[in-house]
Amino acid sequence: MSAVPAAPQAASAEPPAHRPAAGPDLSLLLVPPRARTGWRLVPARIGAMCAVELQKLRHDRTELYTRAVQPALWLLIFGETFTRLKAIPTGGIPYLDYLAPGIIAQSAMFIAIFYGIMIIWERDSGVLTKLLVTPTPRAALVTGKAFAAGVKALLQAVVVVLIAAALGVAMTWNPLRLLGVVAVVLLGSAFFSCLSMAIAGIVLTRDRLMGIGQAITMPLFFGSNALYPVDLMPGWLQAVSKANPLSYQVDALRGLLIGTPSHLPLDFAVLALATVAGIAAASALLRRLAR
Template structure:
């Protein structure tokens, strides 16, 4: 039997309407807080295997030392007034971030699923978006070590770097955004595949097309029209463009640092929402 509501409110009872604005702010704060918790937990894993950071730097170092040195001497790729080794340094840093993000995000997710860790997180009230953002942010922090390695190697090779504090901060921001984008992309693949072997194969299949369909090692003006179209929808292109404009002392950006950041940020938001919807599939 439903009791009628009294005409007069009892003492101490106040009828209040929930404030939509407070609910939105509270939700955002909750997502940010749990994102930082997930990121801190992921970063702590580096203490168990810090040598992984050094191993990840071998491939970009070889690109600079061998590919860069050879193509600088033969002058086969026109880069204007910018020496080819300078032109390539920003692209190799972006390539290093791409490889680390692709092979860290999805692979770690599948490993945690096999250990039963993912099931425990899915049973918690943690928002799925926070799980994705936390792992993506942690991947960005992991990639910061690549900046130090590439900078040291580039200075030894005579690359003219922009070492002003503001430029360095901008490089840190771009690396974080780029790593988060490609880590979220890798997590989407990890939600769809079932084995680590398949994840490795798909990762190798995707990294090279993303790398060569960008302006990392040659300018977009050299590309055929169909490849130009692919480069314009490739997030790596905008990451390289931003790095080339901030990392180098005499570098320049085609699209502008602000536009590059917006593209990477929108890509990260879109991939995070998609991955958040697919995340429960990991436990299936």
């Protein structure tokens, strides 16, 4: 009898439903991500330092509320009173409208000008020394802190704009112009915060910095065009106003928000150059602060 060929055996593999699921690739946890190099390093460090600074504001928002009181008083009392007096010629613009951009610049400057106190506190607590031994360039460290101050000032500017709008100030809501306002506030605040950090690198103590900050804020404010036109100033004060970065910030804000004649290219150029010079000066003095 001929042998009957054996039937082929079924495959012994388990059906797909019973196969063990593939586990997560744990090797990704053991391999560090590729480090940023070249031109990508500085923006990444700046973003990281800015995020660290803003985390502090997230945990304590009291500063935003308390700092909103002073600009509200300027608009409600000073602005409303001088609007009725008509004592300051503003070219047919209600004085409250003329004043609002100046108060935005003032509130932003008051936030930034004392920013050096924070970096002295970081020096005293040992945080600054740890930051300086990291691969983060000093310029990136200063720039991150400067633009974090700018974001804080921008939040303050939003409060002032809302108060001014509630008082009937005729401001533009053009998105492109509002983006310009954001850029102006960021640049101006970055410069004044770098000025504060540079002063901190010279005086080295919080008490001295507080005294110098209080001594220069009001001359910077009254020596600008925030409260009155430059044409009303005596000759020597007009020269001071032309050298004052706050005047260019106010001029840009006034032109963007209420449409008065301004010199936007010059304003942006001065603010950008002042910010770059401030970052360079604060970066050079940062090592001295950490000694």
